[in-house]
Amino acid sequence: MKLYGWMTAPNPRRAKIFVAEKGIGLEIFEASDPGNPGELSAEYCEKYPHRRVPLLELDDGDWIGEAAAICRYLEALYPDKPLMGRAPKETAIIEMWDRLAEWEGLMAVSEVFRNTHKLFAGRGLAGYDRDIPQIPELAERGNFRLGLFFDKIDKQLGRHEFLAGDRFSFADITALCAIDFSISRRLPIPENCAHVIDWHGRVSARPAISG
Numbered sequence: 001m002k003l004y005g006w007m008t009a010p011n012p013r014r015a016k017i018f019v020a021e022k023g024i025g026l027e028i029f030e031a032s033d034p035g036n037p038g039e040l041s042a043e044y045c046e047k048y049p050h051r052r053v054p055l056l057e058l059d060d061g062d063w064i065g066e067a068a069a070i071c072r073y074l075e076a077l078y079p080d081k082p083l084m085g086r087a088p089k090e091t092a093i094i095e096m097w098d099r100l101a102e103w104e105g106l107m108a109v110s111e112v113f114r115n116t117h118k119l120f121a122g123r124g125l126a127g128y129d130r131d132i133p134q135i136p137e138l139a140e141r142g143n144f145r146l147g148l149f150f151d152k153i154d155k156q157l158g159r160h161e162f163l164a165g166d167r168f169s170f171a172d173i174t175a176l177c178a179i180d181f182s183i184s185r186r187l188p189i190p191e192n193c194a195h196v197i198d199w200h201g202r203v204s205a206r207p208a209i210s211g
């Protein structure tokens with residue numbers, strides 16, 4: 001199997017951290033164009049018509065896209081060190097928080113990034129083979145949504161050690177990737193979100209993440 005990523009992009013990072021946390025030996029390949037690292041290569045886009053990363057290419061030539069689907073597949077193949085739940089209720093709660101972190105956190109930062117960054121002019125959304133205009137109002141709304149996301153998870157992290165309860169899970173990985181992406185765009189964790197700041201320090205220090 002081969003995992004394709006794109007430098008420090010947040011969605012491939014979710015899969016890379018998942019693989020590292022579970023200690024799965026997987027070859028990781030860069031999908032960007034060597035001549036233009038700001039874009040996915042033409043060869044990669046031909047292989048994967050949805051034109052996004054991450055992608056898991058299987059030994060039989062089939063492929064699986066979407067970070068959560070890739071991690072779900074790897075969790076089934078490598079059940080040790082479970083990150084997606086050990087029983088139906090825990091599994092559902094982890095999925096709930098993962099989806100919240102993706103939709104309310106990662107999508108909010110992406111709205112800011114994709115609708116403002118000069119290099120992404122005409123690429124307001126990932127995954128299309130034609131121009132998708134940037135919409136400045138979406139960046140404003142993304143910024144607003146991001147603030148709501150920080151407040152929401154601060155409350156949750158005030159009640160639990162980790163996002164989906166008392167064990168580190170895939171939901172923490174998604175939230176961390178969203179928040180590190182936000183920090184890299186100079187949108188830091190608000191100072192009044194003390195629980196998020198504490199959680200961010202603890203999670204970032206995990207060997208699979210800091211190493």
Ligand SMILES: N[C@@H](CCC(=O)N[C@@H](CS)C(=O)NCC(=O)O)C(=O)O
Pocket residue numbers: 006009010011012039040051052053054065066067068123125126127
């Ligand atoms: N829902 C997808 C989102 C994947 C996605 O948007 N990936 C971005 C990188 S974080 C991408 O492929 N961008 C390609 C581009 O901008 O051309 C997932 O969970 O994997």
